[in-house]
Amino acid sequence: MRIALIADTFPPLRTSGAVQLRDLARQIGNLGHEITVLVSSPDLDSPWELEKFDTFSVLRLRTPRAKGLGYVRRTMNEFLMPFAMLRNLKSSPIALEEWDGIVWYSPTIFLGPIVASLKKKNACRSYLIVRDIFPEWAVDMGLMGRGMPYWFFKLIAKYQYGLADVIGIQTQGNEVYFQEWLKRRGGRLEVLNNWIAKSPESACSIDLSQSALGDRFLFVYAGNMGVAQGMGSLLRLAESLREREDIGFIFVGRGSESARLRNEAKQLALPNVLFYDEIDAEEIPRLYSQCQVGLLALDQKHKSHNIPGKFLPYMQAGLPVLATINPGNDLVELIRRESVGCVITETSPEQISDLALELIDKTRDDKEIAGRCKALAERLFSADAAAEQVVSGLQG
Secondary structure (H helix, E strand, C coil): CEEEEEECCCCCCCCHHHHHHHHHHHHHHHCCCEEEEEEECCCCCCCEEEEECCCCEEEEECCCCCCCCCHHHHHHHHHHHHHHHHHHHCCCCCCCCCCCEEEEEECCCCCHHHHHHHHHHHCCEEEEEECCCCCHHHHHCCCCCCCHHHHHHHHHHHHHHHCCCEEEECCHHHHHHHHHHHHHHCCEEEECCCCECCCCCCCCCCCHHHCCCCCCEEEEEECCCCHHHCCHHHHHHHHHCCCCCCEEEEEECCCCCHHHHHHHHHHCCCCCEEEECCCCHHHHHHHHCCCCEEEEECCCCCCCCCCCCCHHHHHHCCCCEEEECCCCCHHHHHHHHHCCEEEECCCCHHHHHHHHHHHHHHHHHCCCHHHHHHHHHHHHCEHHHHHHHHHHHHHC
């Protein structure tokens, strides 16, 4: 099959979504299909740029900048993004390419127009990969009410759902958001687990053995530090254990909350916390090899189900997790059923610190826990399985 994969994130961006899409494209190519990634690229000097990789191609298409802007301007530029992609695609060397299937990735919710155009032109099937339920999660978080902006975003989201023959959601719990689509569209809804591919381990620019916490039992968080992550609970955990000279907390990444968290840790003069800037994805395995437990946090106000992308590299590295997440999240049962860490749906610092101490004892007593983590990553979250499932959805 000739497959187009459409997204607004891809390496060299370091987001978990960018890395996942690279791995998916590579694995679909490994299955013998011809795949081209069409990706929004605000930094391009020219309308398009075509790159060839081992098993796939990437066509970068210049679009208006959306990230890092104010609310109104970002929304406007994201709305214009697919139209700019279409315009610049028409001037590219693959303008006349014919496709047997279209795959696209959400977030963002704004790719519908380019999907609709290519699907109509090629009369082919389409597969939508949904990783969060927007705008519902923004309402849950109190970032948006149910006024005009909500209904605008809701309309955009429903439009993209209506273009899909198959929708792959993160967990079974998110089915409730697609009942209307199932009745009206008659498409197929299925769980498409997040995925991670094995990558060669490279040197890490962070050497924790040379840090002030080098000889401690280390909890690590690597990834986005935003409002949705509920990072405050992790900093309160570190504060509650500040007197424990054998325990440390490592935070690596970027995000809207990063500066605030750093300043708060500085004001509290926490002796057990270190912050580092974002590092390349290839450095993450070596970072994790220096730590003992991975940290997960989701804001308690979430109602949708979410398996954070960082959960997968923790598992692949054999790191059990300490997770503070929203009640009812399918991830709670997964962690407990597979015995790959400890999870809590409360935000009390005392309860979380008790759980952290319990997990320290577990990691020392349970010699099989690292093996269970790695086995879970291989069994449920392989890029091979995701690629086969997406291709199967396109084939009908």
